[in-house]
Amino acid sequence: MDVLAVFIKALALGAKAFGVYVLVQVLRGLWWLVNLLFIKPPSDPLRFLPGPDAHKMQNHFREVMDPERTPTTHEEWVKQYGKTFRYHGFGSYDLRLMSLDLRVVSHVLNSTVYEKPWQTRSLLTRLLGQGVFAMEGEKHRIQRKIIGPAFTSQAIKDISPIMFQKAEELKDIWCTIISEGLKSKWDTIIASIPRGALPETKSDPDMDEKSPKEEVIIDVAHWISRATFDIIGLAGFDYDFYALKDETEEVYLAYRSMFCSADKGPGFKRIAELFFPIIEKLWPDDGIKQVNASLKTIRRRGDEVVSSKKQAVMAEIRSSKDIQDKDILSLLIKANLSENQAQRLSDAELLDQLSTFLFAGSDTTAVSIAWVFHYLALDPEIQDRLRNELATYNSNAISEIDSVTALDALPFLDAVVREALRLAPPVHGTIRVAMKDDLIPLSQPVVLRTNEIVNEVRIRKGSYIHIPIEGLNYSKDIWGEDALVFDPDRWTTITANAPSHPGFANVMSFTFGPHACVGWRFSVLEMKVFIASLLPHFAFAPAVEIKKYNAIITRPYVENNFEHGPALPLKVSRYTA
């Protein structure tokens, strides 16, 4: 009887404590809301900045993030308000700064005042752990230092044989698809689309002559994505997902399902979970369960890979031999060991870096390669010119490392790669948040709503700054009146590292500053290897109108067929000179 009474009392106490916890959380939430809606807005300096107005509760997210609208919006807003303006985030109480002024962009990307918003970092940490993508401050600086040696020009050259091998495998698969006339779901979908809906192509006078007999529809984006996944698996941790062969390997499926859930973007429940993580624990939905199961698989297999790699590296160090394994994980382990003990990454953090590289570097590069073939399909003359240039490249190079040097010496290939990265940046934009009040210098004065002319924008702690990567890549101010045209020839006049064309490889696609992309050399080389390996063997023509959709990555979609998921189907045939 006594035991029962104690139990009931404990239960009542527990319920009381839980009630108090819930009440505190609700009060905290209410205070946050009152602050956000009523206390902060009247003192936000951004309210004086010019920019589009709208209803109090209306947001401008589609205008600033939908790639089918942004080229027009950016141009119109710059004309109306100048290069630096503010727009509505979640309503007029959430004013956000956007700027196409390179001085502003450079200040924000280089200053320690600005960080990735905690919401983004929480989401990334949930999926990728303590990887460099989600870190800030000292932890970020140390991780970048450890990662650095794995992404030098030489380190990337050393893993190029994997890229050549996978590009060759893909070539063989496409040859089989063509010779056997294999069909995919796109044949049926495209057959049902009215003929008038096909994209406009520049005509090629020789096309009839070269017109191939066997032509199939291949979802280029899908196949290249499988190949790039394989490449990061092998180059990253010497692990073959065999994704080109079939899509059944357990770690591959775990990563895919996790990235797929990230790609859908956070819905209302995910946003609520960010603020109240307890929801996720008490009420896990199918998505959460799926992510948890994927993480379990990745950690289980990942731990095995990291510990066996670590043993191999230690054995090599003990025998004072040079590191034989050139994969990124071996280089990370080596760099980690040379750090002072207190700053070393744990095995779990090493694995988190690899998940980060897979997340950040696989589909970004895959869509970039797919976009190249898309632009080449739309312009047969450029396609021929590039193929002709590739014919001059010394394919008899002694090794694949020599081939990298030979590829890098091809100016038109380089121009095509940069132009595709400029016109189809896989990352549409990025956001930073001010960690304290700041003054941002402008390259041109701004006239405030009060008619005051200022040379600096006042920013309050907590304000969001939107860096429009695509907007800067499309800026007529930087690229001229034909900024929206795919014209690789524009690159003959642009000198490397010109400040007027900012970013690695002179495009904003990889951004710049301490958080810039670590993998840009990796991607540029992978793009070149795939084009050089595939274009001499295949001819590409458009199959259907392609549109862009922006989730975490800007991906291609078949017009009016969004429900079928990202895809870039092209007509592909064997090329015969």
Ligand code: HEM
């Ligand atoms: C065409 C391909 C790629 C594009 C367009 C791209 C673009 C970007 C951009 C824009 C950022 C900065 C994001 C931000 O500041 O919010 C970034 C960061 C990053 N990228 Fe890439 N990326 C590509 C390929 C890769 C590859 C191949 C890897 C690794 C193998 C990689 C690893 C990373 C990492 C680790 C970061 C975070 C850096 C940091 O915060 O310090 N990326 N990338």
